[in-house]
Amino acid sequence: MQTDNNGSFNAATLERLRRVLPKDRATDPTGERLEELLQRISSQKVPVGSFSRIWLLGSLQAKVTCGYLAYWLRSRFADADQKDVLKNEARLAAALQLFGTMGYLRGAVMKVGQMLANLPEVLPEEFAEVLAALHFQAPPMHYALIREVFRDEFGKEPDEVFASFDRQAFAAASLGQVHRARLHNGQEVAVKIQYPDIARTIRSDLRNLRILLQPMCMTKDWPYLLEKLADLEQMLEMETDYRQEARFTQEIRELFKRQDQIVVPEVFEDYSTRRVLTTEYIPGCHLDEFLAGEPDQKRRDHFTHLLTVATMRALYRKRFLLADPNPGNYIFMDDGRLGLIDFGCTRVLTEEEEALQHEFEEAVMAGDDQQIDRMLAKACYFDDVAEMEPERLRVVGRGARWQMEPWMKEGLFDFGERDFFRRGIDATMELGRKGYSRGAPTWIWANRFILGARGVTYRLQGRCDFRKIYEQEVKR
């Protein structure tokens, strides 16, 4: 990207930026004010967070992301009086500046920004790709750093712990990276290693995210948004203990038998600690590679079926929401089995949440609209439907009904149908635009779970008898 050394724009970049920035017809028809705001931010340096290596607002892409975030956040307080608008502008400038210092969440925020930049013409394909990229990322580690982590965790070097250890990572994980290795008994394993002290970075990023969202503080739903961020923080902190993930992995592994054709790797506890997780290596390819091989419809349907069985069984048998939308968590094996890996981001539903889910499914399948509305009100923390604004009920209901569409169809459900996915995007976007965040934090995870899986099955262009699978899994 063309920027001069101090991070401000040169003329050509400025011109490109001006073209792509959003324009607000009423208050800012030329996009000039937004551009001024961005200029102001990018010429001010802020202390860089613990592991940002570059000042990211130096890139055009980051500026566009910022521009769209600003545009979106501003629309939250479009009706406020002039004084409040000014106050919020100042907050917004400060908040966007902090965006450049995010180490861990920045990737995810950039992806959201890219998507916002394409609104309202976002294509279902782009949406699915953005969803896939919405996982968080730690910086890469060189081998010398890995050695120190091993000495702290095992008191030994990787070469001593394992019979052999690949120095080059073969995959990125949300909190670190994965290396291949071999145990002394010959077993091939995947070793996930966490970047040191990542929890601190996550905490500081979430603090920044809270500030980034400050301009929304005047909206009625602000406290609920804060509650959701607190839940997110707690989840991410839990994820930093790999022993927790090891337990989830073992529990999920027990759910599947050989004939299920679903493989969850064995955990090797003697080789696992809080920051290192060693599991069986599952050979196969990820979604992109699988699709590149132009699989026929039968194979696409087959994996869509397995994916649905896997996620439903975890949900109905264990109350586990597999909430990480990263398609890298699915491994397409040559022999037709589906590998499931990476259970760090597993949200366990409470019994009460589970009961609510069942009740809702039944209301949807019975087509009982009044009951559906009552339940939506409850999920949004209203005692009664009458308390809920009609617009909120409509928007929330639209999203929820889209999520439940597969439950209502007998026979093959086509997750690759463009119209179906498009409706989901529209519903999700509307929810975002209206800023309705009132409701239990579980819904973030439920949404992440459903949208993540739908993104994968959309790209798979796969079909399955969803209703039948549901009936089988819910009864087990």
Add this chain to the structure above:
Amino acid sequence: MRISQQVKEETRERILAMATQLFLSKGFEDTTTRDIAAAAGLATGTLFNYFPSKETLAMSMVNEALSGGIEDYRQRCCDDEDLVEALFLFVTSGLRRLRPLRPFLGPVLERSLSPFPRKAICPEGESARQEHLAEVQNILGRHGFTAAPDYVAMTIYWSLYLGILAFWANDESPQQEATWALIDYSTQLFVQTISGTNPCTGAGHAD
């Protein structure tokens, strides 16, 4: 009566061992040379024959640890590390040797390794610095920096290193893991500065 070299050496070792215990239990500031002499069964005056001050005594421990760290580094080095990795390995090897002394090191390092010029330079601190920087120069030499790095580069390195030491001395994270992250960033920053490029850090993410 002249005491033999061996007895001298044993006494020196005893003083260091007793001082370590006292520093760990009472802290560096609250331990006096008289306490150390008493614990080692010596007259305070005799102690001064071995170590002219409490700082020198403590820095002798640091010196020994850091020398041990240099040895460890040379042994652990595989010669296929890039510059960032080599410097990282070097710094962490030293810190591992210093770890047992960590509870009382803050004030010791502050007094003896201060970057500000002082009238009475702590000779032990100065020799620790010289030895450390000589090894850094070796490492740089092995990675193709043939011209001797100038004082600017060495001052930048030393400032980063002191920053790491200060952070590490107060690092509350488990096994001081936050310090590992800081060393990672500091070594990247240093290599970026002296080479004027983005360092290649070995393991890139294989997305």
